[in-house]
Amino acid sequence: MTKGRLEAFSDGVLAIIITIMVLELKVPHEADLAALRPLIPIFLSYVLSFIYIGIYWNNHHHMLQAVRQVNGAVLWANMHLLFWLSLIPFVTAWSGENFFAAMPVALYGVVLLMSAIAYYILSRVLVWHHGKDSTLAIALGRDFKGKISVVIYSVAVLLSFVNSWLALMLYVAVAIMWLIPDRRIEKTLSS
Amino acid sequence: MTKGRLEAFSDGVLAIIITIMVLELKVPHEADLAALRPLIPIFLSYVLSFIYIGIYWNNHHHMLQAVRQVNGAVLWANMHLLFWLSLIPFVTAWSGENFFAAMPVALYGVVLLMSAIAYYILSRVLVWHHGKDSTLAIALGRDFKGKISVVIYSVAVLLSFVNSWLALMLYVAVAIMWLIPDRRIEKTLSS
Amino acid sequence: MTKGRLEAFSDGVLAIIITIMVLELKVPHEADLAALRPLIPIFLSYVLSFIYIGIYWNNHHHMLQAVRQVNGAVLWANMHLLFWLSLIPFVTAWSGENFFAAMPVALYGVVLLMSAIAYYILSRVLVWHHGKDSTLAIALGRDFKGKISVVIYSVAVLLSFVNSWLALMLYVAVAIMWLIPDRRIEKTLSS
Amino acid sequence: MTKGRLEAFSDGVLAIIITIMVLELKVPHEADLAALRPLIPIFLSYVLSFIYIGIYWNNHHHMLQAVRQVNGAVLWANMHLLFWLSLIPFVTAWSGENFFAAMPVALYGVVLLMSAIAYYILSRVLVWHHGKDSTLAIALGRDFKGKISVVIYSVAVLLSFVNSWLALMLYVAVAIMWLIPDRRIEKTLSS
Numbered sequence: 001m002t003k004g005r006l007e008a009f010s011d012g013v014l015a016i017i018i019t020i021m022v023l024e025l026k027v028p029h030e031a032d033l034a035a036l037r038p039l040i041p042i043f044l045s046y047v048l049s050f051i052y053i054g055i056y057w058n059n060h061h062h063m064l065q066a067v068r069q070v071n072g073a074v075l076w077a078n079m080h081l082l083f084w085l086s087l088i089p090f091v092t093a094w095s096g097e098n099f100f101a102a103m104p105v106a107l108y109g110v111v112l113l114m115s116a117i118a119y120y121i122l123s124r125v126l127v128w129h130h131g132k133d134s135t136l137a138i139a140l141g142r143d144f145k146g147k148i149s150v151v152i153y154s155v156a157v158l159l160s161f162v163n164s165w166l167a168l169m170l171y172v173a174v175a176i177m178w179l180i181p182d183r184r185i186e187k188t189l190s191s
Numbered sequence: 192m193t194k195g196r197l198e199a200f201s202d203g204v205l206a207i208i209i210t211i212m213v214l215e216l217k218v219p220h221e222a223d224l225a226a227l228r229p230l231i232p233i234f235l236s237y238v239l240s241f242i243y244i245g246i247y248w249n250n251h252h253h254m255l256q257a258v259r260q261v262n263g264a265v266l267w268a269n270m271h272l273l274f275w276l277s278l279i280p281f282v283t284a285w286s287g288e289n290f291f292a293a294m295p296v297a298l299y300g301v302v303l304l305m306s307a308i309a310y311y312i313l314s315r316v317l318v319w320h321h322g323k324d325s326t327l328a329i330a331l332g333r334d335f336k337g338k339i340s341v342v343i344y345s346v347a348v349l350l351s352f353v354n355s356w357l358a359l360m361l362y363v364a365v366a367i368m369w370l371i372p373d374r375r376i377e378k379t380l381s382s
Numbered sequence: 383m384t385k386g387r388l389e390a391f392s393d394g395v396l397a398i399i400i401t402i403m404v405l406e407l408k409v410p411h412e413a414d415l416a417a418l419r420p421l422i423p424i425f426l427s428y429v430l431s432f433i434y435i436g437i438y439w440n441n442h443h444h445m446l447q448a449v450r451q452v453n454g455a456v457l458w459a460n461m462h463l464l465f466w467l468s469l470i471p472f473v474t475a476w477s478g479e480n481f482f483a484a485m486p487v488a489l490y491g492v493v494l495l496m497s498a499i500a501y502y503i504l505s506r507v508l509v510w511h512h513g514k515d516s517t518l519a520i521a522l523g524r525d526f527k528g529k530i531s532v533v534i535y536s537v538a539v540l541l542s543f544v545n546s547w548l549a550l551m552l553y554v555a556v557a558i559m560w561l562i563p564d565r566r567i568e569k570t571l572s573s
Numbered sequence: 574m575t576k577g578r579l580e581a582f583s584d585g586v587l588a589i590i591i592t593i594m595v596l597e598l599k600v601p602h603e604a605d606l607a608a609l610r611p612l613i614p615i616f617l618s619y620v621l622s623f624i625y626i627g628i629y630w631n632n633h634h635h636m637l638q639a640v641r642q643v644n645g646a647v648l649w650a651n652m653h654l655l656f657w658l659s660l661i662p663f664v665t666a667w668s669g670e671n672f673f674a675a676m677p678v679a680l681y682g683v684v685l686l687m688s689a690i691a692y693y694i695l696s697r698v699l700v701w702h703h704g705k706d707s708t709l710a711i712a713l714g715r716d717f718k719g720k721i722s723v724v725i726y727s728v729a730v731l732l733s734f735v736n737s738w739l740a741l742m743l744y745v746a747v748a749i750m751w752l753i754p755d756r757r758i759e760k761t762l763s764s
Contacts, residue, residue, distance in 0.1 A: 007578055
């Protein structure tokens with residue numbers, strides 16, 4: 001089975017997720033700068049989530065590069081990842097509209113955590129399908145970044161009940177870590 | 192006529208259907224856990240519909256694999272399927288917001304029933320176009336799962352007026368049956 | 383310049399247009415059948431517009447089949463067509479929510495008329511780019527259906543101020559005429 | 574790394590941006606022509622933004638034609654461009670709903686300015702990746718139109734506090750300048 005439609009469907013879902021988030025920036029009725037002030041936290045949460053969806057698209061793109069074929073298990077592992085990512089607009093809006101209160105920020109972290117786990121499952125299903133000596137398996141390596149992200153998200157979810165800004169800073173830190181492109185796969189593929 | 196754009200258009204519509212459903216999860220104004228409680232049935236109906244759209248995408252993907260060419264009749268049979276699937280966000284939201292009352296659950300079943308019939312029509316049009324001895328015809332076989340789904344949906348629609356939870360359990364049961372990937376086509380293609 | 387991205391972008395826009403129309407079917411708060419009654423005209427206008435977008439996608443698909451290359455003029459003629467089609471959700475909702483009153487039905491007709499003219503312009507730009515002896519030019523022929531549609535829409539717009547149901551019947555009649563697949567191009571291509 | 578998914582993802586995002594803008598044309602409850610009058614500025618801002626997204630898609634299409642390969646930096650420069658373009662529906666609606674008041678028109682200009690800068694960065698990253706003697710670098714040339722746009726947008730943002738209609742006329746002027754297709758790349762590619 002070819003991977004073309006899996007990529008096309010994932011691109012479609014990610015493109016829609018990233019774009020419907022902007023609908024939460026409700027157009028104010030007044031035309032002055034003050035009318036934008038309540039939108040600032042919603043805008044900031046939009047920026048963070050935009051970057052996160054960008055990271056997932058980027059990594060998904062990289063990982064699928066090394067994939068030769070897909071099967072039913074891969075399709076469903078991918079659908080599972082898209083499910084958690086589809087909840088990001090909800091937790092983004094909830095966090096933004098409540099000025100980053102504890103519970104919304106914790107739920108944001110839970111969705112990030114589940115997305116990271118879903119991504120990890122997808123990578124394992126792909127490795128299992130391609131074999132431990134495949135280009136893909138070598139390219140993914142020990143997946144240090146994936147594992148450390150899961151740990152940081154878990155800590156951040158708990159921390160958000162102590163201080164939600166600390167949790168947010170951890171989400172930002174993980175995003176920055178991932179913004180550095182995944183050279184493992186690029187290197188292995190070009191060698 | 193090539194099948195590329197048929198796949199691309201269907202992927203686009205399915206990606207949008209699956210993603211706009213999440214817009215029904217209206218962001219609550221309060222920031223505590225209690226504010227999420229009324230969203231639970233909406234979330235559950237979202238999960239079920241997400242899985243159903245995933246199943247249709249999955250099966251559509253499988254069936255189109257074995258397709259060599261499409262004509263006008265195929266395009267319209269496909270459009271007919273997309274029409275019924277496009278109503279799933281509406282019945283999902285109606286069921287979720289009314290805590291799975293009888294009428295919304297029955298209508299959910301009607302849309303599932305019509306989608307299953309539309310999928311069956313699409314498969315017949317494809318077989319008719321490719322010939323009874325084609326790889327596609329052999330791969331589809333007697334389509335036991337498709338036929339039994341139609342029967343179960345019909346029973347469930349009637350049952351929903353007796354007990355809507357029984358109907359929902361039947362919808363879940365059909366989904367589980369389909370989650371097992373369609374090995375018929377995979378087998379025939381790889382042999 | 384290749385036509386691939388032109389098709390992909392058009393597919394994307396058409397897929398979104400067709401799907402956001404369903405958002406006008408606002409979920410009722412009550413869970414009984416009576417709650418659906420006010421939705422009937424909105425549903426009927428949705429069905430008609432779904433079929434129209436389907437027809438445009440179908441014809442666009444057919445016409446682009448015979449296209450070899452595109453240039454800037456083609457891109458903008460295509461964008462012009464997408465602009466008018468993007469207004470269909472608005473006129474669909476306005477017609478449906480006002481039980482097919484004169485003014486909304488007339489505006490619906492104006493948008494159909496402008497879309498038909500935009501489609502005609504696109505076909506002329508393509509013929510002009512490929513030459514009068516090209517497969518495309520021969521396949522399109524005299525474009526009788528395109529021209530008669532423009533005439534019928536114009537009549538229907540005027541008629542809608544006399545009786546909006548007569549206008550609607552003309553819109554339905556044109557849709558039925560187009561539902562018969564465009565064999566001109568299919569024939570010419572396969573010969 | 575291939576450019577196929579970069580194009581597909583960008584097409585998806587641009588197709589959604591262009592289509593969700595039409596959702597701001599809120600369907601009026603009355604069925605007469607007077608009910609459309611308050612929608613006129615929203616409609617006009619929709620037309621302008623539709624053309625702007627069309628121009629970006631068009632230029633993006635042209636530029637990517639000459640691209641051979643992409644890397645992580647290109648993906649993120651592209652994501653950065655999509656981020657600013659994703660804010661166009663917001664500033665379009667804000668400008669339209671406030672009859673082109675000073676502050677919304679200025680913010681519209683800021684988003685256009687940032688989009689132009691993001692496009693310029695993307696082109697520089699691509700040239701840096703392909704080399705100064707590449708077909709792409711020669712095709713882009715000195716990028717006069719890109720640079721003059723940035724200047725005009727900056728002037729227009731300041732002007733909008735003096736007279737917002739002057740600013741709007743400058744936005745329209747830049748759009749007209751870009752509507753003339755980018756012959757530089759077409760020429761270089763075909764030579």
